[in-house]
Amino acid sequence: MDGPPEDIGCEMAARRIVIHAPFGRDASVLHELVEAAGLIPVPADEPEALRRILDGECGVLLVTQEGLGPKTGAMLADVLADQPIWSALPVLALLSDVSRPPPALAALEAGAAGGEVIVLERPCRAVTIRSALRSQSLSRERQHKVRDQLAELAESRTHLRFLLSELDHRSKNLLSKVLSIFSLTRREATDLDNFATAFESRVRALATAHDLLGGGNAAPASITALVERALAAYLGENGQRIQYEGPDLTLWSKGAMTLAMAFYELATNAAKYGALSQPEGRVSLTWRLEGDPAEFFIEWRESGGPRVAEPTRSSFGTDLLRTIAPAELSGDAEMIYAPEGLIWRLRAPYLHGGGETH
Structure with a gap:
């Protein structure tokens, strides 16, 4: 499944919960749980599909311990490390034993710059997962708003540079015309009063x-x-x-x-x-x-x-x-x-x- 269109809104993008749960009934259960939270489930069973979706617009990555194998973990670490300055993709990891986390989790936490990875131990209450997802979705929405503000600032700077360039060009052009008028009027003037009247x-x-x-x-x-x-x-x-x-x-x-x-x-x-x-x-x-x-x-x-x-x-x-x-x-x-x-x-x-x- 490919990522959504580029013009997707901040709120819609933040509500897209990418589910990577490759084994058992986890994917279908989490799909229902995400919908119950009023969010948008986006299944990604295969690592290749997951990579395509994460390269597009998404809100939160919901991943089970089985989805944090070495290969997938390395890919996720690369994705998080390559995020733009405004982005810190929230990740909710569901582990069977938090005392024995998979090695990929450490790389994932480092790539997310800390604080954006939430770990819950299974089994846990559905309300806890929904609450965590809503909180992370709101955090992601704020990130997307910051992105849009940065884009607006960059566009404003570009427009300002254009206006300054135009002002410089037009000012020089106007001054050139005034100097030309001055020179040619002086050439034909018979006295100072005649020059002043004609020039003005x-x-x-x-x-x-x-x-x-x-x-x-x-x-x-x-x-x-x-x-x-x-x-x-x-x-x-x-x-x-x-x-x-x-x-x-x-x-x-x-x-x-x-x-x-x-x-x-x-x-x-x-x-x-x-x-x-x-x-x-x-x-x-x-x-x-x-x-x-x-x-x-x-x-x-x-x-x-x-x-x-x-x-x-x-x-x-x-x-x-x-x-x-x-x-x-x-x-x-x-x-x-x-x-x-x-x-x-x-x-x-x-x-x-x-x-x-x-």
Whole structure:
């Protein structure tokens, strides 16, 4: 008979009384006695069957003197010596003469680390055996609970190590973005006030995406919420200055951070030089999924603003939109300086789930 399933509960495992009584009617008598005690008898007549059962989940070993021969005794001693740290298998040994115990009993007691082996002399009252078995079963149940607690602690430590590793990775990633913003903003700044204003605004845009991601946890952000938060200052009365439309997709860490910065740069540029610098200027922002495997396509289109001309020098915003954003998202982008208004398009893989490249 093989051992029970791995997911057996503490109480059920502790109630399994393994009976090794190879001779006479002992096995059947003890089987009835165990059932009368409200416990679960598990017969194991042969040493091989006994070894398989003891390697699984069990509560108490009930063994007669005849079951403590040299070969079986050595096997039992090995089993008890190989127990995990939480385990000390209770053993109830029924002997015909306690003054002349079999040699295997000494090895058995040593393997059980003392105190877990109870010896009763036959004949003895059934109530005495039942009481001893119930007591040992309760002791075994406590051992199994300790095992489960140790497993939970080990799982908690593993999870904590994972969280610390994720925190380290995300903190370094966020600091890297801040340093990049600092360096590129300094390059284009004309004076300290200009630098401070631009740098603060860009870090705030980054913080917006960070907040939407639950403080940087591995959780998705809604692109609609990201657009509304990133462009809140530019939407205008009744949200008519910037009109946006697209499915409410989820974006993970890298995608949300990158698009938040891109939206901010587009809106800032439009407010300074483009469509949003004129009362009648408008912006249309759309996004969709295309193809199989799915690709994420986004378009920013301005109209009603001043006539557009391609800039003569590069800036943080143009670098982000042309190079940095598509590289971060493993995609490609284009900027079209149409006379009637700037157009920015981005195409990138859309990986639905917990991926980092959305």
